[in-house]
Structure formats: structure tokens, C-alpha cells
Amino acid sequence: MAPVGKGENDVKIMEAQGTGGSDKTVMAPPSKASRSHSEAERKRRQRINGHLATLRTLLPSASRMDKAALLGEVVRHVRELRCKADDMTVGVLVPSECDEVGVEEGRDNFIGDEAATSRVKASVCCADRPGLMGDLGRAVRSARARAVRAEMATVGGRMRSVVEVEMVEVTGDQGKADGRLGRLELQSSLRTVLFNRDGVGILAENYKRPRLSSRQ
């Protein structure tokens, strides 16, 4: 089913026929470069169509769709799968793809009417590595906090740890202000653990997609 017309032999060479001579159009054989270019282009299309065919096998409902509809269906399907995956991991300790640090307020412990200590839940997600837990422990202590409970999960070289820490001496208005400062300090210390390792840590909120070439 090779279309003809603007095909590979459609090279016109105008030959001068001298005075009063008419133009003569002859078909020149395709050059070696032209043949290889066409061949490369054919292979490229085969690759594209091969992958599209694979997508059709993965989405049986897409067997009678054209290419544009197929791609649209694939996009919809991937989004649906992502939502399902998110739903399944709600409340479950599973590392994500982004490096992140979270610190959320917990409950206070009271002595009489005064809060004496404050519980804080700190979570860290990053690539797992030797010594990481030790670094996190030091980060907690450097924020004048004490870890009282910790959970950790690793999946595929990624790690998520949720540590419940106790911030000390939270009493009165000044204590509450100190508590806020303490949480910020803790967050900062934990971020340092992520960033100070060869400078490769990427926090979710700071993540920028790599620049692509202008020809996209």
C-alpha cells in the first residue's frame, strides 16, 4: 500500500535541450542518503505503531479505537490507576517518589493545668541509605526533642519513617511559642539530613521538572 506520487522517484531533472528544445522530465534513482532516510523513517513509524499495538493489548476496550482515541484512553486509564493506588495507600506507611519532610502537631501532656511536653509527629521520605536512621536520630536530638516511637517502611530503595517525638518544656504562652519554634527547628534539622547528603535531596515543594529541549 505504498502511496505513490510524492514518492522516492519523484525527482525531476530538467534537461536543457538547447535552443527551442522542450523540457524533459526523467525519474532519477533515489540517492543512497534518501534511501537510508526513508528506511530510518519507516523503522521509526514501525516502532511507534508497535508500541501503540502493545497499548491496545493492555487496554482490550481500545482494540477498535483510532490512535488519538487510544492515547486518550491510555491517559484516562493511567489516571484511574493512580487514583486507585493513592486510595490503597491512604493510612499505610508507603514511601513516595518525592523526598519530603513533614512535621505535624500532636497532643500535649499535662502536669496539672500546664502542658509539660508536646508530642509531634515527624515524617521523612527519601532514598534509603546506610546510616540514615542514625542521622535522623541526631537531627531529632539536635532539635532538643526525644523520639518516643518510630515506624519505618522501605520499598524499592525508598524509605518512609514516621517518628513521634516529644518536645520538652511547653508551659504558658512562652512555652507555646517555644513549641512552634521547636517544630520549625525539628523540620529544619530533618531537611538538613535530606539535603546535606551530596546535595541530592529534592523536596517535593522544590522539585522542578528537568528542562527539556525547546523542540518538544
Added chain:
DNA sequence: CCAACAGACGCTATATGGTT
């Protein structure tokens, strides 16, 4: 630095199958 090359992409012409 530059030429040669490969890969990607847009454009155009043509083929094909479905619909009116």
C-alpha cells in the same frame, strides 16, 4: 570549531474504509 550523521517532526500526497 565544523562537517557528517542520525533522529525527530511537520507537511504533503495518496490509499482505504465508512457514511450519506
Added chain:
DNA sequence: AACCATATAGCGTCTGTTGG
């Protein structure tokens, strides 16, 4: 039969890579 949407194929051009 005419028309339309889609697929296919080749070519021109641009861009990134590589070797001299």
C-alpha cells in the same frame, strides 16, 4: 459516487551528537 476521517509513506528541515 462523493465526501470525510484516518492511516501510511516520503521528503525537507531542524537539532543534538560525534569524530576529526
